[in-house]
Amino acid sequence: MSLTTPPPSVLDLSAAPLATGLRIGGQVLEGSAAPIDVINPATGEVIVRVASADEHDVDRAVHAAADTFRSGTWSRLAAHDRARVMHRFADGIEARMKDLYTLETTNNGRPITETRAQITRLPEWYRYNASLLLADRGAVVPLRGDYHSYTSRFPLGVVGILAPFNHPMMIASKSLAPALATGNSVVLKTSEQTPLTALLLSDIAADAGVPPGVLNVITGLGPTAGAALAEHPRVGKVVFTGGTEPGRAISVAAARRFAKATLELGGKSPVLVFADTPVEVAARGAAFAAFIGAGQTCIAGSRLLVQRECYDEVVDALARITEQIRLGDPAAADTQLGPVISERARSRILTRIRDGVAEGARLVTGGEAAQVPGLPGGYFVQPTVLADVTNDMQVAREEVFGPVVVAIPFDDEGDAVRLANDSPFALGSAIWTRDVARAHRVAEQLEMGMVWINDHHRLDPSSPWGGLKDSGIGREGGWESFHDFTHVRAITVRTAPDDVDWYGGRATGRLN
Template sequence: MLNLKLFINGKWSDSVNDEKRNIINPANNEVIAEASRASVEETKDAIEAARHAFDSGIWSDMPASERASYLFKIADKLEENASELSTLEMLNTGKPLREAEFDIGDAVNCFRYYGGLITKPNGQTYSVADPVQGLIVREPVGVCGLIAPWNFPLLTGAWKIAPALAAGNTIVFKPSELTPITTIKLFEILEEVGIPAGVANLVTGGGSTVGNELAESDKVDMVSFTGSTTVGRSIMKAASGNIKKIALELGGKSPNIVFADADFDTAVDYALYGIFMNAGQVCNSGSRLLIEESIHDKFVESLISKAKKIRVGRGDDPSTQMGALVGEDHMNTVLNYIQIGIDEGANLVFGGKRITSGGLDRGYFVEPTIFVDTTPDMKIVQEEIFGPVLVVQKFKNEAEAIKLANDTPYGLAAGVFSQDGAKALRVIKKIRAGITSINAYNLAYNEAPWGGYKQSGLGRGLGTFGLDEFSEVKQININLEVSPTNWFEG
């Protein structure tokens, strides 16, 4: 069994309070590791180490090309250990191995992308009426508290750590208490490639202890959080003490819109992929499927037919297409939402139950689930379920599709399926969401910005925007004619 430690100022240690949390495999409820639970004081120690490292300039003053070399080495080491990391990710999250392998590969690419990006030209110059030459430069924010979710542990960790380090910041990273294994392995790689002590620190523990301290501390200059909208609100409040910079990637209840003129098979395929990939535990899942009235019945029939064939099982079974939910509490939350949908009068046409047959009785598996005959006021339509639960809505025309699509507090993602390119683009432009696709769904690229509108968060990660997120902008004005202004001369 793995013993997962804290990494503070270049040293590994157990928590001083000797508190541990069992880390389980959600496919069979077996304990696979135990993780230290840091105290507030140890979190403060990690922040202090990051503060000292940043103020010393050991990382922020390093030439960009040298920082880039570290990121490339990290990527190489991740790639060398991809098989082990994929297996650990699969065991800790319950997702199929093929999904875990994709996540690790994308994390590798993320470090390489930012390693390359920081050596490219950046900044601006400007000219004004006075004899002044102006420069705009980007500088690191400082100490960044990074708080990652449990659904894509290493990948979302990379999405934060790579740009934060690339920009010259120092970090204190908090993985999810549920799925910390692969990010701890990542920190072993950071140590192996020689990241200077104090630049990258890792503190495992609860949100109310570690997360709150990162958000409240006056010595933390920025906090980046990915998780629920509810917790995001608490992060905003806690961060107000020193008006620190915040980046929030929060919940979603994203619409996937299918018009009658869409390529039918492609739309069905992406509708399934959009909600049942990673068992629906994806912030940008296409959890609301909006279908034009004339094809609604045929489309739902095809969805059910294909959903019946989805092979649910353990991640280490090569035939598995959908894995377990992350834990018992979350499974019960998903099942409770399904019961709420039934009680609200929605029509459950497929799934809806926990799976205990076929040797899955010890794990946390829920059937692919489809509701139809839903209305906009239902909780299952308005609230994020974060599980394999698809709610279908029917629309008559383009205007109604747009209205329904925008009718939730969220605005993370959206998809439109139509072979009329003008119509598809018209609709996408009117949807209040940050991550959108036409004739595809659930796409993500290191090169493209990630984030949402409304209660889906603040700021953007990934792409050049991700580097900007972890930077401050400074103007520098250079007087080209050095002489007194005589402003106060009589």
């Protein structure tokens, strides 16, 4: 691990005036709950204080969204016109790109090089879903007899999106884009820790021509505002990214009213390294999988499974790379690892590391809080490698959600698949091998929502993203997501020349 020298000044936020109020029905409102201090995790200092919604505010936001939906200003707007607004929205995001990645880096502590690389892709999601809107077609259903049957789709109504702190804009946009494209109204509840970019995004949407009440943004605490949104009877679909237990509660709340739910929850993604992969290639790939975003991502490659014959070499190489990762101020261009989101998160991560060592894991490198020069209040954690872990240890089965990777040896292909699938989580996975046949063969045996081969963390608006088991349900991206923001209706037209006269003595054929 190495430490970067902090830049002479923090990121300049003057070019991006900080929005702090709730956005409901086109109005900027103060919340009814106590305001929330938004913290810069690199310094531990307050950036700004924002409004906080209570149950009453959430109800007001949902009703504003529902009233706008019923008015038809967006829900019944012609597809070409709605797509045109979506493209203007994407243009507006591009125009404010620097403001967005500056805000997000300051707000969640992710290094600015990572944040810029991720947020510059946001317009793709809005343009892609605008294109799906224009490309979408109903299906003709072949019925027996003199009938013409076809399907059409219509929006759900109000969609509630509960965004996380780790990738606030990217994760929100993965669902916001298809929800808007298909004609829904949205209430977006930000993480209380990272609300700033979503508030700015609502202003960009309004400037692009998204009608008032179509995109409502509320800030507030999860147990109050988040729970009220998930449980609201007028919300037709809930999208949530976060922990498994809150996701389970949200799923139950949605099921009670037969609402849809897309839940991207916990993960303990296995990275399978076979001995035919060059050691340095495997180690670099493992570090990328584990430490991007300070490991604060559900898809992090936090469970490294290495073929026994190259296990020691890969672990040693990974340790060497890990010790060279540059911790520092997220504003610095050469920083490779920023802080975790809060002091509470740092304490939890360090406790998990100590518990893993107590279980029998070998601490190879890291394992402590890091002190960064010039940033004594920052929530930094040394990137950590734990080796000689067994798959039944808690540190191998529970999500740490920090810069921690556990290394586990395996014997052969069958053993690797068994270990990879032996987890309560099933979000993503990666395979490192030079054997093309093995890559496909193993990928088909991994019971995961996503598999990368010789890579990790890659996403695209056209590719379905999501998991199973304790990693959640539903998909973001592609047609799978786009259509899940709609209902389907079947329309059947009788084309026979005679009238229906079932009770007039001419009853023939079938009822169904």
